[in-house]
Amino acid sequence: MRTILVHGFTQTADSWDPVLDALGPAADALAVEVPEALDFETTAAVIGARGGQARYVGYSMGGRLCLALALERPDLVESLVLVSASPGIRDPRERAARRAADDQLAHDVERDGLDPFLERWLAQPLFASLPREQAGLDARRRGNSVERVTHQLRALGQGAQPSYWDRLGTLTMPVLLVTGAYDRKYRELAETMAAAIGSHARTVVVPGAGHALHLERPDALAALLHEG
Numbered sequence: 001m002r003t004i005l006v007h008g009f010t011q012t013a014d015s016w017d018p019v020l021d022a023l024g025p026a027a028d029a030l031a032v033e034v035p036e037a038l039d040f041e042t043t044a045a046v047i048g049a050r051g052g053q054a055r056y057v058g059y060s061m062g063g064r065l066c067l068a069l070a071l072e073r074p075d076l077v078e079s080l081v082l083v084s085a086s087p088g089i090r091d092p093r094e095r096a097a098r099r100a101a102d103d104q105l106a107h108d109v110e111r112d113g114l115d116p117f118l119e120r121w122l123a124q125p126l127f128a129s130l131p132r133e134q135a136g137l138d139a140r141r142r143g144n145s146v147e148r149v150t151h152q153l154r155a156l157g158q159g160a161q162p163s164y165w166d167r168l169g170t171l172t173m174p175v176l177l178v179t180g181a182y183d184r185k186y187r188e189l190a191e192t193m194a195a196a197i198g199s200h201a202r203t204v205v206v207p208g209a210g211h212a213l214h215l216e217r218p219d220a221l222a223a224l225l226h227e228g
Helices: 013-023 040-051 061-072 092-112 114-122 137-143 146-155 165-170 184-197 218-227
Strands: 003-006 029-032 054-059 077-083 175-180 201-206
Touching (some): 003 040, 003 061, 013 218, 040 054, 054 061, 061 077, 077 218, 092 114, 092 146, 165 184, 175 184, 175 218, 201 218
Parallel strands (some): 003 054, 077 175
């Protein structure tokens, strides 16, 4: 089965290199760039048009986009692997508050520049277990611009994304929800999502990893992908 890998916020397709290396040269796997300058649902559709029929693996923002694709084009998604991902914010008021917060972050990037924002972003408790040398800060600097990051915040953030909670039960393909052992919030989200999806969903917790488990434990994620 072909595998399409979709990266997270401030990352590029190259962030999947450790997982691709662990999968080995025989794997039919391709990491794709998230398109720019489109709204959330159109971005997901373009990823599907580029990737075709495949297993889709998405990390964080990439996972949310892959989930949107699976809901709108289930004919393209043979199976779905969501890594540290969410179906969005259910409460409209909370979603609006997140949209406002993301817009403020975008203004901060426009005011202060890319480098200070990336430093602050990776200093969050969410990434406390991610070693600096594995965070790919230089790659994030090279692969991003102020325009790219602010677009992702405003158009692809959880505030802009529709809530997919009520549609999870319509998924029919196998779904694997992978989280890191240190990432309690997303572990609990994964369990709740799996219950909503049904018996064809399962969760796996990767030991020794946090939110960015594809960077911290690429070997473990590759092993799960080899299992199918």
